[in-house]
Amino acid sequence: MSESQADSLRPRVLLVDDEENILNSLRRLLRGQPYDLVMANGGAQALQLFEAQPFDLVVSDARMPGMDGATLLAEIHRRSPQCMSILLTGYADIQTIITAINEGQIYRYLSKPWNDDELLLAIRQALAFQFAERERERLQQLTQEQNTQLAALNESLEMRVQARTAELQQTADMLDLAYDELRRSYVLSTEVFSLLVNQRLPREKQTNQQIIAIIRAMASEMSMPEDQARDLSMAAALYNIGKLSLPDSILVSPADLMHSKDRELYRRYPAQSESVLMALEPLHDAAKLIRHHQERWDGSGFPDHLRGTDIPLGSRMLKLAVDFVELQCGLVLERRLNRDEALLFIGKYSGRLYDPDLIERFVHICVAVMPDITLGDPLVRPVDTRQLVPGMVLARNLHADNGMLLLNEGKVLSELLIRKLVAFEGIESASYTLFVRDPETAALQVAKE
The missing domain is CATH 3.90.105 (Molybdopterin biosynthesis moea protein, domain 2)
Incomplete structure (x- = not known):
């Protein structure tokens, strides 16, 4: 491949921010990366550049005069749905996030000031995702062309048909591998995004990673189908994304001590989490599990007051894991429980808050995942x-x-x-x-x- 051909294949990244120092910081950070950079000082200039030449990825600030980042990314998505986008903002504005996701189809959302390694990883993953999508489309087009050729073959060309069929099978296998890789990338992306949620919380109240570990152990123990286990794992990673809109005073307070006004705001977070994620088709099932993870077995939960087996199994499992971890972090009761007290609390409310058929297996799993739990000692x-x-x-x-x-x-x-x-x-x-x-x-x- 010639040098000019190689340059034509390099991804093109458009950086948009109304602050010159931010653009300079991004230029320094991304210098030497395997893609070409173009700068724009606002939405209007970005659209002019976009009209003149194609871009693979747009990294835009959320708050800009004239045209904000959500509006810009929505317009870019309308003109070129294949273009990936990343939104940067220093404001925890849930409505901006929802607009950008729903209308701009953003790939990632990062807060400012950003972590350099995290931003580099996000850009690399966005471009890799786009490449996989284009490769998938190329393979689909190839498959369609081969099917057309097969339809035109004469019956006397049986040997050629068999050879072509083998080639088609190989292509189908490649497509399956590509789809599997895309599904795995969504799981990875949700876990990375969960780390952003944790940035709003003190270290001792960051729960996502522990809940993910417990949920994966439960799914394995219960031999859940791969697709259901994947949805449940993504739900565990993003169950509290709706809390980004809550004030810090509510975010770190025990739920049982909240006054009526704060409690009303708090109880909206499962539905808000679902709303944020519904724009992403691969997260639809995970979003439903998140919506119902605060339902209670006796019907006294929220947001829909489901009871018993009307609550999705994954939501019942997530409820156990969330309460077990949050009881120990001081996010439920005034006093932080130790691990054994948390398990006893859950056992006490079996049949009221929790599915009684899951309790024994859940305790066994928690002992296995957390081997230092005292209840794991047969002498205690x-x-x-x-x-x-x-x-x-x-x-x-x-x-x-x-x-x-x-x-x-x-x-x-x-x-x-x-x-x-x-x-x-x-x-x-x-x-x-x-x-x-x-x-x-x-x-x-x-x-x-």
């Missing part, structure tokens, strides 16, 4: 204060409902201490679950050590 069991006997050894720290540490792990319970715990429960109108080892098993473990 949960008891209430009325079941305590002198000599038992506390296996986990005991906290009051307000978070205060009452007893340290390893404490040997005496008769006097047990009476004080019972009296304290009565004063506080509380009920505590303790994780203990019996005297015999505790002594046996010490002897082994």
